[in-house]
Amino acid sequence: MGGQTMGYQMRHVLQIPIAIVGLILASFSSVQAENQARINGTADYAFINGKIYTMDKKRPWAEAVTIEGNKITYVGDASGLKYHIGIGTEVIDLDGKMLMPGFVDGHVHAAAGGMILKGVDMQADDKDEIFKRLKDYVTANPNLDVIVGWGVRFNPWTDGNPTAAMLDAIESKRP
Numbered sequence: 001m002g003g004q005t006m007g008y009q010m011r012h013v014l015q016i017p018i019a020i021v022g023l024i025l026a027s028f029s030s031v032q033a034e035n036q037a038r039i040n041g042t043a044d045y046a047f048i049n050g051k052i053y054t055m056d057k058k059r060p061w062a063e064a065v066t067i068e069g070n071k072i073t074y075v076g077d078a079s080g081l082k083y084h085i086g087i088g089t090e091v092i093d094l095d096g097k098m099l100m101p102g103f104v105d106g107h108v109h110a111a112a113g114g115m116i117l118k119g120v121d122m123q124a125d126d127k128d129e130i131f132k133r134l135k136d137y138v139t140a141n142p143n144l145d146v147i148v149g150w151g152v153r154f155n156p157w158t159d160g161n162p163t164a165a166m167l168d169a170i171e172s173k174r175p
Contacts, residue, residue: 041086043068048078050094055101065099112150119148127156131170138171146175 043066052062054075066074066084074084085091120137122130130152138147152162 041082041084041089043073043084043086043089046081046085046089046091047094047099048081048091050096051098052094053098053100116150119150121151122149123151123153125153125155127162130156131166134167135170138174144174147171 045067047065047067048063052065052075054060054062059075062075063078064074064076064081065072066081066089068084074080120133122133124130124133134147134149137149141147
């Protein structure tokens with residue numbers, strides 16, 4: 001019986017180093033997977049080290065953002081970046097500055113933008129087409145006090161600018 005006990009104990013003693021080797025390999029495998037994820041990250045851009053305002057009432061602030069193509073692929077804490085950043089990712093250090101979503105327009109006419117929503121589109125390369133659109137709009141909107149049009153191009157007017165008489169022929173009572 002003593003020999004059996006010794007064999008039983010020896011088996012357990014050998015299982016401990018095997019278990020430790022298994023843990024080391026699992027740990028190495030986890031690190032390797034994390035490194036592979038970092039290498040395979042597909043984000044084109046990563047924004048870090050700033051104050052990122054998300055416009056989300058539930059989570060208004062984030063530490064990091066990644067973009068792939070024309071899509072935001074990650075918004076969250078900096079630790080989540082490891083799965084998005086790859087060899088080709090351009091990392092942009094915000095250096096404590098704020099980043100927020102927005103539409104950027106290099107040239108805007110805010111008041112004209114509002115008028116466009118209410119007026120007649122007169123973007124055409126033919127005078128007759130412009131006057132037709134204007135007549136149709138005037139007819140379709142008899143209760144408007146003022147007729148608003150937008151987008152008149154210069155190229156149809158090679159023989160001079162439109163005149164008040166041309167407009168009065170369409171509508172003379174409303175400006």
